Amino acid sequence: MTAGSATSEAPGIRPAPRRVPLAWLGLLPFLLFSAGFLLLPIAFLVIGSFQTSTGEPTLENYSGLGDPYIVAAFWNSVTVSLISAVGGGIGGFLLAAAVVRGGLPRPLRTGLLTFSGVASNFAGVPLALAFVFTIGNNGLITLILKDVFGVSLKATGFTIYSQLGIALVYLYFQLPLMLLIVAPAIEGLRREWREAAENMGATGRQYWRHIAFPILLPTLLGTTILLFGNAFGAQATAFQLTGGTIPLVPVVIGAQIRGDVLRNQGLGYAMAMGMVLVMGVMILVYVWLRRRSERWLRS
Amino acid sequence: MTAAVTAPRRRRRWGSPWAWLIFLLGVSYFVIPLIATIEFSLRAAYKDPVTGEFIRPSLAAYELVLKDPKFVGGLLTSFRIALITIAVSLLLLVPTAYWVRLKVPRARPVVELITLMPFVIPPVVLVFGLIRIYAPPPLAFLNSTFGTEAVLVGAYVVLSFPYMYRAVDTGLSTIDLRTLTEAAQSLGAGWPRVLWSVIFPNLRGALLSGAFLTLAIVMGEYTIASFMGTKTFGPYLSLLGQNKAYEPAAGSIISFAITWAAMFAIVIIGRANRGRTQPAGAP
Numbered sequence: 001m002t003a004g005s006a007t008s009e010a011p012g013i014r015p016a017p018r019r020v021p022l023a024w025l026g027l028l029p030f031l032l033f034s035a036g037f038l039l040l041p042i043a044f045l046v047i048g049s050f051q052t053s054t055g056e057p058t059l060e061n062y063s064g065l066g067d068p069y070i071v072a073a074f075w076n077s078v079t080v081s082l083i084s085a086v087g088g089g090i091g092g093f094l095l096a097a098a099v100v101r102g103g104l105p106r107p108l109r110t111g112l113l114t115f116s117g118v119a120s121n122f123a124g125v126p127l128a129l130a131f132v133f134t135i136g137n138n139g140l141i142t143l144i145l146k147d148v149f150g151v152s153l154k155a156t157g158f159t160i161y162s163q164l165g166i167a168l169v170y171l172y173f174q175l176p177l178m179l180l181i182v183a184p185a186i187e188g189l190r191r192e193w194r195e196a197a198e199n200m201g202a203t204g205r206q207y208w209r210h211i212a213f214p215i216l217l218p219t220l221l222g223t224t225i226l227l228f229g230n231a232f233g234a235q236a237t238a239f240q241l242t243g244g245t246i247p248l249v250p251v252v253i254g255a256q257i258r259g260d261v262l263r264n265q266g267l268g269y270a271m272a273m274g275m276v277l278v279m280g281v282m283i284l285v286y287v288w289l290r291r292r293s294e295r296w297l298r299s
Numbered sequence: 300m301t302a303a304v305t306a307p308r309r310r311r312r313w314g315s316p317w318a319w320l321i322f323l324l325g326v327s328y329f330v331i332p333l334i335a336t337i338e339f340s341l342r343a344a345y346k347d348p349v350t351g352e353f354i355r356p357s358l359a360a361y362e363l364v365l366k367d368p369k370f371v372g373g374l375l376t377s378f379r380i381a382l383i384t385i386a387v388s389l390l391l392l393v394p395t396a397y398w399v400r401l402k403v404p405r406a407r408p409v410v411e412l413i414t415l416m417p418f419v420i421p422p423v424v425l426v427f428g429l430i431r432i433y434a435p436p437p438l439a440f441l442n443s444t445f446g447t448e449a450v451l452v453g454a455y456v457v458l459s460f461p462y463m464y465r466a467v468d469t470g471l472s473t474i475d476l477r478t479l480t481e482a483a484q485s486l487g488a489g490w491p492r493v494l495w496s497v498i499f500p501n502l503r504g505a506l507l508s509g510a511f512l513t514l515a516i517v518m519g520e521y522t523i524a525s526f527m528g529t530k531t532f533g534p535y536l537s538l539l540g541q542n543k544a545y546e547p548a549a550g551s552i553i554s555f556a557i558t559w560a561a562m563f564a565i566v567i568i569g570r571a572n573r574g575r576t577q578p579a580g581a582p
Binding site: 039097117118 | 314315317318319321322325326328329331332333334335336338339391392394395398399402403406410413415416417418419420421422423424425426427428429430431432450453454456457512515516519520521522526533536537540541547548550551554555558559562563565566
């Protein structure tokens with residue numbers, strides 16, 4: 001398809017029109033591979049989401065998304081993703097500001113950034129388990145609270161197996177990701193801007209409030225949105241933690257793969273599409289905001 | 300006025316108390332779960348064979364896990380699949396990125412869009428589609444162990460696209476492709492030879508960092524492997540986590556250690572590489 005459109009435009013632009021389609025052939029292995037393992041599987045879900053179980057075209061599957069159980073799953077997913085994205089966004093920004101502008105010894109900062117590179121990829125089973133060992137029923141912190149301070153974590157109503165608990169676990173990869181993206185942006189703030197502000201009598205707080213923060217805002221918002229998508233797509237961590245007791249969209253889709261729990265195949269496809277749609281919109285907004293922020297930070 | 304002048308100087312030497320507070324809070328959040336996991340993994344009791352006494356803390360959980368053939372088998376399977384994934388990913392993406400830069404720059408948006416798609420398609424959705432295509436006939440690859448592993452590698456290569464393509468493309472941008480290619484060709488090298496003997500060696504640093512990142516992702520991957528029913532490390536650790544008390548803690552620590560080793564390798568390679576390419580100068 002793409003190769004065809006290139007051939008039709010090519011003669012006007014390229015001096016050697018015959019070589020253009022041949023050059024596109026070099027991409028064939030990549031395109032075939034992507035088709036087999038990415039494009040066709042997704043196309044299958046797209047088409048399936050518009051079909052009944054007998055193959056008739058329908059929009060019924062999408063209206064099925066209004067089912068209370070599925071609405072609850074989307075709602076849970078959005079809540080968890082939102083808490084972990086906003087928490088990760090604010091926390092990651094503060095951490096980045098502290099290590100970049102707080103005057104901490106340099107090795108600490110390098111160490112934290114290196115750690116973040118690792119931790120931003122920590123997701124899944126080991127991460128969920130680590131938090132169970134920390135603040136699960138027999139976790140280290142749970143026991144210390146009980147034995148040393150006489151506080152029962154259970155009595156406070158907090159459990160790791162709740163929405164808030166899942167969000168707390170997600171922070172482990174959200175904070176580092178935010179830190180990794182925002183730290184260079186804070187570093188990109190020019191010294192002259194600060195000096196100009198100070199020359200006009202601005203205090204440190206005024207400089208952050210009126211200059212640095214507005215310049216960083218698109219980056220901060222954009223990255224927070226990226227974090228939202230990051231949490232929205234995570235399946236393994238949530239599943240390991242809750243075993244499916246709290247329906248999240250990826251967990252419900254997972255259950256649908258194992259057996260027809262929704263009693264309707266097409267509905268599962270529509271749900272998958274809903275998830276891709278949410279992720280797609282998030283990424284587009286992120287790209288747009290990122291372009292805006294580059295205007296200021298380009299050196 | 301004097302306060303305004305001295306304050307920044309003092310801050311530079313000792314750091315502001317706020318920065319320290321935030322830093323310490325952050326570090327404790329990161330470190331406490333690791334300590335708790337280590338502590339938990341040491342809670343398993345070791346029974347002294349002579350006296351019959353139970354000794355805690357002990358490394359008994361690690362011993363159990365490392366003697367468990369399924370655990371070690373899962374770890375080795377994951378490692379093997381990670382190596383195959385890296386090889387396939389490199390063989391697919393290096394020639395493609397090279398070709399895009401040299402011959403079909405107009406294809407760049409298409410290729411970039413495809414390599415970024417895994418950011419939008421969550422693994423659970425990808426595996427959903429893969430199972431629907433490759434489980435029923437006529438393409439029932441998932442019925443055999445070999446077929447399942449092949450599809451799993453395919454899925455992991457797709458997951459590696461965003462990281463690997465970016466690593467390769469950044470690496471390519473630092474070398475003068477056209478000159479190198481023409482020099483090699485004028486000495487009689489064909490395309491495979493140009494790629495293998497000239498392009499690959501020049502990209503070593505970039506390729507290694509992409510490779511280790513892929514290794515870290517594949518070693519711990521759970522979602523896709525578990526739905527395909529392969530016996531890799533992630534699903535087995537999950538199973539342990541549901542049935543055993545201390546072994547999964549030991550397993551998690553081992554898994555963290557592998558991820559850490561891979562990621563530190565990236566950092567060290569990144570540094571060594573930066574030192575080497577900078578004096579030569581980018582175009």
